[in-house]
Amino acid sequence: MDNQQLWVEPVGELIIARIRGVPTEALLRECQERVLQLVKDTGKTKVLYDGLEMEPPSLDVVLSQRDLDATLGDIQLKRAIIVPNSKLAYLARLAFGEGDYRVFYSDMTTAILWLQQSTAQP
Numbered sequence: 001m002d003n004q005q006l007w008v009e010p011v012g013e014l015i016i017a018r019i020r021g022v023p024t025e026a027l028l029r030e031c032q033e034r035v036l037q038l039v040k041d042t043g044k045t046k047v048l049y050d051g052l053e054m055e056p057p058s059l060d061v062v063l064s065q066r067d068l069d070a071t072l073g074d075i076q077l078k079r080a081i082i083v084p085n086s087k088l089a090y091l092a093r094l095a096f097g098e099g100d101y102r103v104f105y106s107d108m109t110t111a112i113l114w115l116q117q118s119t120a121q122p
């Protein structure tokens with residue numbers, strides 16, 4: 001996998017996943033595996049997806065994210081997705097479907113603040 005295309009690391013209380021270029025199903029799978037490994041290793045469940053340098057993928061690739069999310073089981077992730085334009089925002093909403101996420105237009109600061117807000121537990 002091209003190391004320049006995917007970067008996933010814990011930063012403070014967040015896991016940051018940065019994707020550049022046109023993602024493939026294999027790249028999304030690797031991203032999900034790396035995020036979930038960090039969730040397991042660190043206990044962090046707030047994930048920031050930085051798609052500011054991402055190009056729109058095919059619809060099959062977009063929908064493959066839903067298949068990946070179907071395998072999460074009991075893992076509850078709070079995710080912020082940063083995109084540069086409305087086309088990627090639309091694709092992100094298709095990809096993540098019903099999950100606990102929010103799409104942000106080129107606004108890293110607001111995305112981080114949203115992730116850091118406490119989520120009410122019953």
